[in-house]
Structure formats: structure tokens, C-alpha cells
Amino acid sequence: MADYAIQQAAEWIQSASYVMVLTGAGVSTPSGIPDFRSPSSGIWNKLDPMAVASIWGYYEHPDVFYRWFGPLARQIRQAKPNRAHFALAELEQIAQLKLLSTQNIDGLHQTAGSRQVVELHGHLRTSTCLACAEQTPLEDHWALTERGEIPRCQSCGGLVKPDVILFGEPLPYDALRASQEGALFCDVLISIGTSLEVEPAADLPYLAKRSGSRVIIFNRQPTVVDKIADLVIHADAATSLPALVATLRR
Numbered sequence: 001m002a003d004y005a006i007q008q009a010a011e012w013i014q015s016a017s018y019v020m021v022l023t024g025a026g027v028s029t030p031s032g033i034p035d036f037r038s039p040s041s042g043i044w045n046k047l048d049p050m051a052v053a054s055i056w057g058y059y060e061h062p063d064v065f066y067r068w069f070g071p072l073a074r075q076i077r078q079a080k081p082n083r084a085h086f087a088l089a090e091l092e093q094i095a096q097l098k099l100l101s102t103q104n105i106d107g108l109h110q111t112a113g114s115r116q117v118v119e120l121h122g123h124l125r126t127s128t129c130l131a132c133a134e135q136t137p138l139e140d141h142w143a144l145t146e147r148g149e150i151p152r153c154q155s156c157g158g159l160v161k162p163d164v165i166l167f168g169e170p171l172p173y174d175a176l177r178a179s180q181e182g183a184l185f186c187d188v189l190i191s192i193g194t195s196l197e198v199e200p201a202a203d204l205p206y207l208a209k210r211s212g213s214r215v216i217i218f219n220r221q222p223t224v225v226d227k228i229a230d231l232v233i234h235a236d237a238a239t240s241l242p243a244l245v246a247t248l249r250r
Helices: 003-015 055-060 062-078 083-094 108-112 138-146 173-185 201-210 237-248
Strands: 019-023 097-102 117-119 122-129 135-137 160-164 188-192 214-218 231-233
Touching (some): 003 188, 003 214, 003 237, 019 083, 019 201, 055 062, 062 138, 083 097, 117 173, 135 138, 173 201, 214 237
Parallel strands (some): 188 214
Antiparallel strands (some): 122 135, 122 160
């Protein structure tokens, strides 16, 4: 990680009137939550996402989903925010960070103190019956899901699904609209810890670039968006983001 790149990012952030951040799994891997696409340790290197994490797969074989999801949910519940999460919460206080749009479902940004958070891929706070749409706290089903068992709606007996977005499902309208508007109006968009391979979140840096914004990429591995970015920093978010905040505070 070059000092000059951190310094350049800090200068652009200091001069911006609207900063937007987009985060992915790489922000939470230092907290012990596995990511999905890392070459050596990504979840999808060993599993077919369409089989275990698609909405049609869920309808056909919910038991397969819960056998995969139960252990992952346990890891997420036990995770604590790391230095990257706290750095972003601090960035909200010292710069014009007006929107933090995340692909993560772990809630660690909020736990660390970030307030302007939009969850593109849902969360683990609630679950919804796919038959009658009754929403209940996901906490009511944790014991079942962690054992890989299938929760059923107490009202109608229908399948209950955590309010996380599976492949084949649309993103929450309000979250997507807020993120797209942020990309249109920001001066600087910072993408952190995401491979930028999943649409429509992956289009946000392009939308910002077309609108005249600067795009900064923080990611350990190269991304497909590196070629259009104004600045690329290949480093661990738990190291690079605290360094960025420290530079801004000088």
C-alpha cells in the first residue's frame, strides 16, 4: 500500500461535498466471516451458488439451503466489527460520507457506529413467510436454522426465508434506488472489499464515473472496475482504511 495513494484518496475525500462508500465481503473477512469469490478461500469455490443460494433452489430444496446457511449464520452472529468497520464509522464523522451502501448482511457497520447504511442484499434481523408474507424476527428461528432445519410459518405453515437476497431475487427497491441516487450525486465513490461481479451493485461505480465522480477502489484482488477507477489500492481494508482515516485527521 503506497502512502501516496492513501494521501491522494484523502485529498479527494477532503474536497468532496458528497462521498459514497460501497462495501462487500472483504470488509468483514477480518472479522472471521468468509467471502464468496477469493481465489483461495471463497465460498463459491466449493459450492454451486445456484444450488444453495438461489430463490428457486430454496423453494425446491430448502434443506440444502439451511445446511449451508446454518453454519454461516452462526459465524455471522459471533462476529465483531474490525478496524475497517470502525474506520468507516469514523469517516462518517470527519468527512462528507453521506451514504454507505453495503452488500453485506452481517450488520457490522451499524454495530461499529455507522448510521447512513443501506443494505443492498438484505439482513439477518427478520424473516418472511413466502406464502403469506408474515414477517417475524429471525431470532425466533435461529435455533432451527443453526441445526439446518427448515422453519415454518406459525400462521400458515409456509416456508420461512431469512430476509437476505438470494440469487434470482430483486434487490430491495428503496435500497437500490438510494444507492443509485448516491452514485449519481456523489463527488467520490469508494468501493471497498467487493469483487464488483454481482449486478446491479457492480454497476454503481460505472454510474458514478459516468456522472463525473471520482472512483476509488480498495480491494485485495484486482476487480473488473480497476480499469475505469481513478485510484486503485490493493490492500487489506482493515489496514488501509485506518491509514486513510489517520491521514484525514492530520
